[in-house]
Amino acid sequence: DVRRMLLAQKAYSEGGLALCLYGARLMDEQHTHPDEQKRTEAGKLLDLLTPVIKAWPSEYGPKANDLAIQVYGGAGYTREYPVEQCWRDNRLNPIHEGTNGIQALDLLGRKIWQDQSHGLQLLMQEMQVDLQAATTERCQQWALSLSETLQQAVKVTQSLGKSLMGGEVDKTLANASCYLHLFGHIIVSWMWLRQANAAANALASANSDSERNFYQGKLQTAQYFFHWELPTVAQDLVLLRNQDDTCLNMKADWF
Ligand SMILES: Cc1cc2nc3c(=O)[nH]c(=O)nc-3n(C[C@H](O)[C@H](O)[C@H](O)COP(=O)(O)OP(=O)(O)OC[C@H]3O[C@@H](n4cnc5c(N)ncnc54)[C@H](O)[C@@H]3O)c2cc1C
Numbered sequence: 001d002v003r004r005m006l007l008a009q010k011a012y013s014e015g016g017l018a019l020c021l022y023g024a025r026l027m028d029e030q031h032t033h034p035d036e037q038k039r040t041e042a043g044k045l046l047d048l049l050t051p052v053i054k055a056w057p058s059e060y061g062p063k064a065n066d067l068a069i070q071v072y073g074g075a076g077y078t079r080e081y082p083v084e085q086c087w088r089d090n091r092l093n094p095i096h097e098g099t100n101g102i103q104a105l106d107l108l109g110r111k112i113w114q115d116q117s118h119g120l121q122l123l124m125q126e127m128q129v130d131l132q133a134a135t136t137e138r139c140q141q142w143a144l145s146l147s148e149t150l151q152q153a154v155k156v157t158q159s160l161g162k163s164l165m166g167g168e169v170d171k172t173l174a175n176a177s178c179y180l181h182l183f184g185h186i187i188v189s190w191m192w193l194r195q196a197n198a199a200a201n202a203l204a205s206a207n208s209d210s211e212r213n214f215y216q217g218k219l220q221t222a223q224y225f226f227h228w229e230l231p232t233v234a235q236d237l238v239l240l241r242n243q244d245d246t247c248l249n250m251k252a253d254w255f
Pocket of ligand 1: 092100101102105
């Protein structure tokens with residue numbers, strides 16, 4: 001069980017870090033890429049991904065810290081050890097940049113559709129490159145899971161788009177946080193596939209135990225993400241498909 005908690009922390013922190021570094025690279029390319037079209041495209045991708053880059057690591061960072069407390073048991077809960085301080089510091093992040101609820105509204109209400117969804121099309125093209133770059137049996141399996149989930153997400157996005165265009169704004173945006181979770185998990189799965197592809201290639205030519213351990217660790221953590229985390233979006237897909245109105249229709253007096 002401790003290995004499970006440590007793997008989850010590695011999956012959240014290195015997945016989130018990969019996402020932030022991808023965003024940082026887009027920021028650079030937006031200003032420095034020699035091809036003007038690529039500069040524009042980097043800006044569009046960054047625009048689309050910004051709510052996810054702000055929200056996903058800020059939600060999953062404290063989850064990792066929470067597990068770190070649990071790994072240390074009673075000692076983790078006390079202030080003598082730094083993990084409790086890390087949790088409290090990181091707990092601010094889903095709040096102080098406008099709250100993750102607002103990031104969800106920005107993603108589903110605006111970013112997905114802006115510029116006739118050009119950013120979304122660019123994102124799908126970028127993902128295709130890495131889906132096709134999966135060559136080992138393990139990576140291909142994960143690429144297949146990601147590609148299937150992506151297809152379902154595209155379908156649900158189209159139906160949400162129809163509802164928004166049809167004027168059902170409150171009902172569609174009521175479950176924006178589920179959409180942010182679905183979209184975020186797909187993006188971080190993609191980040192793990194990119195890392196797994198690189199690790200699988202590098203493992204073949206690794207020439208020391210520490211290098212091999214590093215790449216094996218990446219592959220095992222990618223497996224954790226694909227087996228334990230990506231499937232959690234099934235619930236988001238159901239709620240979004242049904243445009244579930246449980247929360248929307250709750251009345252203040254009923255609390
Ligand atoms: C330690 C700390 C440092 C900060 N530093 C800065 C700073 O340097 N600069 C700065 O500008 N601000 C700063 N802030 C303020 C921060 O930006 C706000 O706390 C944040 O934007 C959330 O606003 P709020 O606290 O008014 O919460 P509210 O806006 O009242 O949100 C409360 C809850 O309601 C939800 N909610 C709000 N509106 C909607 C809506 N329309 N639809 C659905 N749900 C909604 C939110 O998601 C949240 O869950 C800081 C806050 C903290 C705690």
